[in-house]
Amino acid sequence: MKFNRRDFIKTGGMVMIGSLAAPSFLGGCTGSAADKAAGISFAQNHFGVSEQDLKKVLAAALEKGGDYADLFFEHTYRNNIGLQDGAVNRAASNIDFGMGVRVLSGDQTGYAYVETITLDEMLKAARTAARIANAGKTTAAVNLTEIPVTNNYYTVQTAWDEIAVKEKMPYLQKLNDKVFALDKRVNKVSASLGDSTSHILFCNSEGQMYYDYRPMVTLSAVCIMEENGKIENSYAARSYRMGAEFLTDEVIETLAKEAIEKTSILFQAIKPKGGEMPVVMGAGGSGILLHEAIGHAFEADFNRKNTSIFADQLNKKICNENITVVDDGTIPFNRGSVNIDDEGIEGQKTYIVKDGVLTSYLHDRLSAKHYGIPSTGNGRRESFRMMPIPRMRATYMEAGNVTEEEMISTVKKGIYASNFTNGQVQIGAGDFTFFVKDGYLIENGKLTQPIKDINIIGNGPKALADITMVGNNYKMDNGTWTCGKDGQSCPVTCGMPSALVSKLTVGGES
């Protein structure tokens, strides 16, 4: 059971969920495969609501004088199968169904949701959310017009409800067998395959209405190896907004190899000596640096409230002119992509840093209105139980022109960070951290001793200004990154070319 208890500490952060206990779900109750091509009429039928109902509920939501209202209907079904001790021996599924009503009055928000979608229940919720306003004005009735999904970033070939558990099971079995076959030291493998499908119907008091079909898949393998009585674990994971066509022998092969590589290196790894030093961030998952060091602090709710360390930095040069950072909701099949965000704004690609200048915050409707600009389409929510807030999508740095070797060769003594599990940031103070699962020492311009399990801490604006070299090897990390903020989880991704940060504080022994 989930309650909306807010986390009041002004932090944000992300975690690779494949490395932790995976959520569990499985099978069943869905619409037909044709649903994904259908639009508003399908969705209204699916949720059992008519256009008249929607108009009545919107009118009730605004009856206390709110400026704006929206209705968000969601039907999500999730499936998970899990393998342990060599057999696919667990299955789970979850169905979540409901609708949320949001009312805005100035910068104030009223929110309520129901799990039983009847006109009476919806009207009750609308009147609860309406209480945020007290303006005594009346609002003209709206005409609802469909916003068609013009760019579908996650077209599905085979919907998850078209394939049965028995068709998914062999992939996990193959993954397990492959990992065991690759290295004699493998002792245990836990693998899990999760898929989810959401039907979303949205409408608002501006007359916009849309339907979106959102698929998601996550596949992960946790590998435990034993050598001379020492045990180490690591993991490999992938996640995309894709249908069952995601399941291929190639992805299984890649994950198996990656799980072995990431676990076996740990047996030779040491804890480094701690302190301030240069850090070369490897390509890919190092995007966690962007997510934590600047991404959260660029989310416009914190800037609107003047509580972000970047609140006075818009249009100012904040780092090296070779640096361009993007938050993108339009990458095909990316875990962070959105056709239309959760408050009716089209998915888009937003340059947040261009040639070293802070060019845009990440906006939802509320913050966009505050700044008098169009929303950047970052209004996202965990589910119908939550109100949308500014969230990242796929956050990455564009490629520069230095080779990774050149970069490493300039470091006399430092750290090369390869893989990460989690990070966190204090949005106002700017201190951010990320946990390095494995990497290397850099000594006299060369990678030498493997290292593991250390936290790295820095301060956002300073770390960004300390990026002195950007590699030519950009890579997106398609892991199971999940971002937490205000008690809401949201799927995201991150990417990065290799980059040299001239000074960060590395955890370690003294």
Next chain:
Amino acid sequence: MITNENKKLAQWAMDFALKNGCQDARVSLYSGSNSSLEVRNMKIDRLQQATECSLVIQLYVDGRFGSFSTNRIDRKELESFIKNGVDSTRYLAEDTARTLPDASLYYKGGQPDLELYDPKAENVNPDDKVSLAMGTCEEIMGKDERIISAEASYSDDTEFKYMITSNGFEGESSASSFSLVSSVSIKGDGEARPSSYWYDSALFYDTLIKKGLGTKALERVIRKLGQKKVASGKYTMIVDNMNSARLLSPIMGALYGSAIQQKNSFLIDKLDQKIVSDKLFITDTPHIKRASGARYFDGEGVATKQMPVIEGGVLKTYFIDTYSANKMATPQTISGPSIINLQMGDKDTDGLIAATKKGILITGFNGGNSNSTTGDFSYGVEGFLIENGKLTQPISEMNITGNMLTLWSNLLEIGNDPRPSSSWKVPSLAFESVDFSGL
């Protein structure tokens, strides 16, 4: 509230599952409500309210296991949901370790009410909620010219649970919770806008602390001003009672049967061995009335009881549920701890600080992780430098790094000040010789 209708529905769902191919089943029904109100700079920022209901059914089919949950509590829909669940489960590999607990282990009822539910949770006057949040926010407003944003929130929720199994368990529980939180951001050095918070939470409305939280949050942020890194090295470390449980969490996590069975633990084969300092005594005390975390049965229906976890540094139990017990052919204990108590010392945080010549007080963690198979950890921290028993310099942007077993073997002293509202009653703690990375 769990109604008779709810109970009938759960019973019906179980009977339906048993008639449609299941040999055993467990059905849990949850319902609850929540409301919250947030105030920013003396203006209501957010209002939220909802009620919820969901059903979880766990199916044991031909030696196979599946778990299915839904918030579509409609018999017709549940019929196809359960049938689909049975079908899906049949495809899985057989796993004979998947069984319901032996009925003799179940909680049989008859104990006095644990008093975890306050009926007031459903009818606190909305005006009272507003004035609590406003009052808390007002404690901050105008008190310092550097204040950027003052926030306060009030929230309450209720949770009701009903669980039955096909081998005779029936149990229910009710709980309420209230919280009042204050947070404040101020202008710091340069572009920095440090923030801090303070809160109280309680199972009963009348025991919720309603005054002083804003003032405390403001104090906590102002004392942070001027944070800097200090030199890397080994320091005595004091961790305050807001943060100390974080350091116990990897130890407790390593004791779960699932972790032991999957070799994903640094405490395998350690029962009755000394693993940490002999100063450490931890007991699980599940039956304390009006205490958060109290319960007569765990998620499987198994009866909880008071039991030692660590005695004088010696490991006394693992948390073994039915599945892990079957898998490892080892006796079952309980699926997890309920209320954790440490044998306490005689000093609070201030007392521990006063007794420290040179050290660092931790008042907040920032990220980091602990390796579940080795116990190696590294966390970001903030706090204060301690010199001659006094806090002399706020610190931040530092890491602590080490191994959980070494850390807990270097336990210097246990405080006497756990937060009353927490189910893990971990007071302030002092450790010697901890590696800090800074300058």
